[in-house]
Amino acid sequence: MGAEIWILAEQKEGKLQDISLKLLSEASRIAAKLGGEVCAVIAGENLASAVEPLREYGSSRVYLLDAPRLKDYCPEYYVSAISQLIKEFKPEVFIFGATILGRDLAPRLAAKLGVGLVSNCTHLEMDQEGVLYQSKPVYGGKVSGTFICPQSRPQIVTLAPENLEKRHFPQPKKAEVITFKPKLEGVRVTYQVTGSISPDPRSLPLEQAEVIVSGGRGVGSKENFKLLESLAGRLGGTIACSRMALDEEWLSRDRLVGSTGSFVSPRAYIACGISGASQHLMGMRDSGFIVAINKDPKASIFNVSDVAVVGDLLEIIPRLITALRTSDE
Amino acid sequence: MEIIVCVKQILDPYGMVYYDHQASEVKKEGVASVINPSDELALEYALKLKDSTGGKVIVICLGSSNAEESLRYCLSVGADKAILISTQDIGALEAYTTGRLLAKAISHLHYDLILCGLQAADDNTGLVWAVIAEELGLAAVGGVREVLTAGGERRLVVHRGEEGGERSILELDLPAVLAIESGLKLRYPALRSRLAAQKIAIEKLSLDSLQVSPEEAKSWSNVKLARFSLPKPKRRGLLIPDESLSAFERIQLLMTGGITTKGASKLSGEPNEVAVKLAEILKENDLVKTIKK
Numbered sequence: 001m002g003a004e005i006w007i008l009a010e011q012k013e014g015k016l017q018d019i020s021l022k023l024l025s026e027a028s029r030i031a032a033k034l035g036g037e038v039c040a041v042i043a044g045e046n047l048a049s050a051v052e053p054l055r056e057y058g059s060s061r062v063y064l065l066d067a068p069r070l071k072d073y074c075p076e077y078y079v080s081a082i083s084q085l086i087k088e089f090k091p092e093v094f095i096f097g098a099t100i101l102g103r104d105l106a107p108r109l110a111a112k113l114g115v116g117l118v119s120n121c122t123h124l125e126m127d128q129e130g131v132l133y134q135s136k137p138v139y140g141g142k143v144s145g146t147f148i149c150p151q152s153r154p155q156i157v158t159l160a161p162e163n164l165e166k167r168h169f170p171q172p173k174k175a176e177v178i179t180f181k182p183k184l185e186g187v188r189v190t191y192q193v194t195g196s197i198s199p200d201p202r203s204l205p206l207e208q209a210e211v212i213v214s215g216g217r218g219v220g221s222k223e224n225f226k227l228l229e230s231l232a233g234r235l236g237g238t239i240a241c242s243r244m245a246l247d248e249e250w251l252s253r254d255r256l257v258g259s260t261g262s263f264v265s266p267r268a269y270i271a272c273g274i275s276g277a278s279q280h281l282m283g284m285r286d287s288g289f290i291v292a293i294n295k296d297p298k299a300s301i302f303n304v305s306d307v308a309v310v311g312d313l314l315e316i317i318p319r320l321i322t323a324l325r326t327s328d329e
Numbered sequence: 330m331e332i333i334v335c336v337k338q339i340l341d342p343y344g345m346v347y348y349d350h351q352a353s354e355v356k357k358e359g360v361a362s363v364i365n366p367s368d369e370l371a372l373e374y375a376l377k378l379k380d381s382t383g384g385k386v387i388v389i390c391l392g393s394s395n396a397e398e399s400l401r402y403c404l405s406v407g408a409d410k411a412i413l414i415s416t417q418d419i420g421a422l423e424a425y426t427t428g429r430l431l432a433k434a435i436s437h438l439h440y441d442l443i444l445c446g447l448q449a450a451d452d453n454t455g456l457v458w459a460v461i462a463e464e465l466g467l468a469a470v471g472g473v474r475e476v477l478t479a480g481g482e483r484r485l486v487v488h489r490g491e492e493g494g495e496r497s498i499l500e501l502d503l504p505a506v507l508a509i510e511s512g513l514k515l516r517y518p519a520l521r522s523r524l525a526a527q528k529i530a531i532e533k534l535s536l537d538s539l540q541v542s543p544e545e546a547k548s549w550s551n552v553k554l555a556r557f558s559l560p561k562p563k564r565r566g567l568l569i570p571d572e573s574l575s576a577f578e579r580i581q582l583l584m585t586g587g588i589t590t591k592g593a594s595k596l597s598g599e600p601n602e603v604a605v606k607l608a609e610i611l612k613e614n615d616l617v618k619t620i621k622k
Contacts, residue, residue, distance in 0.1 A: 075469075099492070100472065100490065100491055100492050103447075103455055103471065103472070104471045104472060107455055107456045107458070107459035107460075107471070108459045108462075108463070108469075108471075110425070110456060110459070110460075111425075111428065111456065111459040111460040111462070111463035111464075112463055114425075114551075115551055116423075116425065116551030116552040117424070117425070117454065117456050117552070118454070118552060119448070119453060119454050119455050119456070120453045122561060123561055133555055135558075135561060136453070137453075137560055137561075138451060138452055138453070138557075139340060139342070139346040139355070139357075139451055140341075140342035140343060140344070140346065140450065140451075141560060142346050142347050142348070142560060143346060143347065143348045143355050143557050143558070143559075143560060144348070144557065144558045144559060144560045144561045145452070145554060145556075145557055146554070146555040146556050146557075146558065147552050147553065147554055147555060148552070148553055148555045149551050149552055149553070150553060151551065152551040162614075190468030190469075190501055190502075190505070191468060191470060191499045191500060191501035192499065192500050192501070193497050193498065193499055194486075194498050194499065194500050195497075195498040196491070196495055196496060196497050196498060197488070197495070197496050197498065198494065198495050198496075199494070199496065201494060205513075207511065207514075208474070208511045210493070210494040211494075211616060234617070234618070235611070235616055235617060235618060236493070236494060236618040263343070267616070268611075268614070268616050282343060289614055289616070291607070291610075291611075297597075306594065307594050307596065307607070307610055308594065308595045308596065309595075309596045309597070309603060309607060310595065310596070310597040311596075311597055311598075311600060311603055312600070315600040316600050316603055316604050316607070317604075319600050319601055319603075319604030319605075320604040320607055320608055322604070323604045323605045323607075323608035324608050324611070324612075324617055
């Protein structure tokens with residue numbers, strides 16, 4: 001077995017998560033250049049059905065950490081099991097998604113093993129000596145920093161999911177399955193999960209919202225904000241506004257996004273009828289995924305959008321809500 | 330409760346930091362230094378706990394002497410003591426080394442709880458909390474969105490953020506490390522506490538006083554900077570350079586692969602078609618909640 005490039009595959013209730021396949025695509029891309037072996041590590045219970053999709057996306061080896069204690073994520077059990085696996089099989093590189101799980105597990109592993117960690121990377125390249133060049137936005141995204149771990153192994157990295165795609169590379173004919181039984185007796189679990197809550201997104205302060213649907217002058221009236229509320233509800237988000245809408249008194253001050261209001265960085269920001277004045281952009285440009293809807297194709301908001309929708313929000317949003325509803329049935 | 334809050338002073342993430350491609354260096358003149366935002370949230374939790382259960386809040390920072398200003402501010406909002414571990418001898422440190430040094434300093438203090446931001450907004454590594462927990466052998470929760478007392482000072486209830494905005498409710502015994510992701514904004518200083526803060530001496534520790542030589546500290550570092558460069562474009566979308574730049578600058582940006590504005594997938598046309606396509610894009614990006622029946 002040559003140099004091994006591992007990815008952490010995630011499962012939820014026994015179902016393989018998409019991030020796993022995206023990570024495999026990325027690992028395969030690097031391995032193709034250097035001839036490393038791509039291996040998937042997956043922890044949980046009853047994982048046999050995960051093997052085939054993992055092979056399909058490039059794993060020539062799958063490490064199954066199969067134990068009842070690993071059924072749900074428990075940091076102490078996962079760190080112990082995976083460190084034992086690392087100690088035995090010594091991978092060169094270990095790639096995690098920068099997901100809720102990844103940003104909890106990767107740091108704990110790096111701390112335990114005393115190795116380097118570079119998080120939220122957007123670009124990876126490998127050189128001839130097997131050193132991974134890990135690039136990521138720093139200084140608020142205005143500069144790109146490229147980092148290396150010359151000595152410590154494995155080189156642990158977490159990858160920003162938004163930058164990843166599932167792509168097929170030549171598939172290994174067969175994935176070797178290694179079922180590893182970690183020794184977990186005596187591992188101290190330090191907290192108990194006693195429940196879970198889904199907070200009403202509408203009651204969260206803007207800084208904590210995952211999804212924001214925001215309106216500007218183009219919304220036209222206080223009444224029309226109800227449309228944005230419906231859309232926000234459908235996306236599990238909350239509404240906000242620009243300075244223009246606040247001055248018209250269509251929403252209250254606590255809903256203002258911008259340099260004189262809140263600075264937000266939700267997973268998704270849907271800007272409706274907002275032109276994109278710099279004071280507003282300052283407040284939301286760090287959002288993960290930005291969709292802008294505006295009649296004016298030259299609106300500045302389009303400079304920071306991932307999706308630019310040129311059109312009338314009053315026509316599009318109701319139809320969007322319908323389209324989203326139809327997909328459920 | 331004795332609470333330690335680790336704070337990092339960083340360059341303002343909204344400041345005009347940029348990479349000068351000609352000079353091959355990062356320009357940061359005139360950019361203000363601020364306390365890392367999620368560390369401020371951590372401090373607010375600490376002060377709230379102190380309000381309800383009494384006790385002390387100690388802030389600790391690894392940095393150069395210009396971090397004193399940030400520590401002075403922490404005192405002015407209600408922290409009781411501030412400690413600065415000076416890095417004059419070794420310069421900027423990566424996350425793992427920072428964690429080890431903080432852990433060393435903290436190991437000499439009495440504490441029930443250690444709070445810090447989940448990650449620093451300048452490098453977004455999010456490792457320090459885990460290193461502190463590992464070095465001190467403590468329980469840790471990452472991605473905390475709420476901290477509540479739970480009948481008795483030695484037990485806390487915390488909310489941890491999960492996918493899709495859900496939260497898990499966790500119970501744990503102290504001592505522990507909590508890495509804060511969200512919370513209430515840090516309170517403003519009252520005039521009285523601002524004045525009182527002026528009189529509190531900031532304790533300064535050197536590497537020497539922690540019995541760590543600069544060489545040893547440097548040997549802990551695993552991650553090295555290879556280079557800085559212009560921000561890299563996201564994979565998706567077209568490259569559309571900012572029209573306000575000159576033609577020369579635009580070509581330069583395209584040639585070096587750096588871009589300061591995002592490109593966008595454009596949708597326009599018949600509203601029904603646009604709506605359907607947009608719905609697909611939202612679904613592809615995992616933004617649509619499934620309706621629970």
